[in-house]
Amino acid sequence: MSSSLPTLLPFALFAFVASITPGPTNVLVLSNSARYGLTATLPIIFGACASAAILVLLVGAGAGSTLTSSPMLQTTMQWIGVLWLSYLAWQIFTAPAEALAPGDTQARLGLVGAASLQLINPKTWMMALAVVSVFASSGEQRFNHVLILSLAFFLISLPCLGVWALLGAGSARWLRSPKAMRRFNRCMALLLLISAWSTVGI
Numbered sequence: 001m002s003s004s005l006p007t008l009l010p011f012a013l014f015a016f017v018a019s020i021t022p023g024p025t026n027v028l029v030l031s032n033s034a035r036y037g038l039t040a041t042l043p044i045i046f047g048a049c050a051s052a053a054i055l056v057l058l059v060g061a062g063a064g065s066t067l068t069s070s071p072m073l074q075t076t077m078q079w080i081g082v083l084w085l086s087y088l089a090w091q092i093f094t095a096p097a098e099a100l101a102p103g104d105t106q107a108r109l110g111l112v113g114a115a116s117l118q119l120i121n122p123k124t125w126m127m128a129l130a131v132v133s134v135f136a137s138s139g140e141q142r143f144n145h146v147l148i149l150s151l152a153f154f155l156i157s158l159p160c161l162g163v164w165a166l167l168g169a170g171s172a173r174w175l176r177s178p179k180a181m182r183r184f185n186r187c188m189a190l191l192l193l194i195s196a197w198s199t200v201g202i
Contacts, residue, residue: 008152011135015153018127019049019160024085024195025117026164031092031188033168041168045161047114052124053154059128060136060146081121085196093189 020026025048033041118124131153136145174180 008135008148011131011149012152012156014131014135015156016160019153019157020163022191022195024121024192025114026161027188027192027195028088028114029161029164030168030171031185031192033165034171034184034188035095035168037172038165038169041165043111044114045158045165047111048118049154049157049161051115051118052128052157053150055118055124055128056131056150056153057146059125060132060143060150077120077125078123081117082196084117084120085192089189089192089196092185092192095185 029041029044029048032044131149132146135149136142171184
């Protein structure tokens with residue numbers, strides 16, 4: 001376990017940067033937190049973080065080789081993810097301008113949706129592949145190191161997405177009027193579209 005420490009420290013920085021920087025998941029967390037509240041966003045955070053951590057384990061077990069050897073599969077997964085995110089962006093864009101009731105579950109992403117989004121996102125798979133290739137050692141301790149990296153990524157990404165949820169919850173105080181809510185919804189929808197379509201061709 002101690003032999004993984006020199007690798008774990010730079011990995012922690014990598015995981016922090018990968019989790020805190022803006023992306024589709026971050027935008028969805030921000031939007032859902034502002035519209036539905038912090039508590040309603042917790043399943044999204046947990047689902048996204050757990051799914052990404054599981055991908056690190058799967059890639060460490062060899063599942064990533066299938067993705068890297070099949071460009072067609074990568075492209076298919078990419079377009080499924082982009083189209084799904086575009087649909088979610090449309091839902092946000094056309095959401096009612098009035099403040100939403102806390103009990104309204106329409107258009108919420110949820111735990112399963114957030115986890116599924118990570119599973120079909122080839123960039124997340126590539127991230128997991130980079131993690132295993134760069135930070136996991138070889139030899140008999142490889143799987144143990146992958147397990148440590150997976151758990152570390154989960155623990156680091158949770159508070160990172162939590163920051164975005166807090167930002168969303170804090171912005172809710174400025175969304176008291178229908179006009180402000182409409183502007184917020186459209187801004188979030190555009191940001192989600194930009195973050196999703198910027199991955200096309202990468």
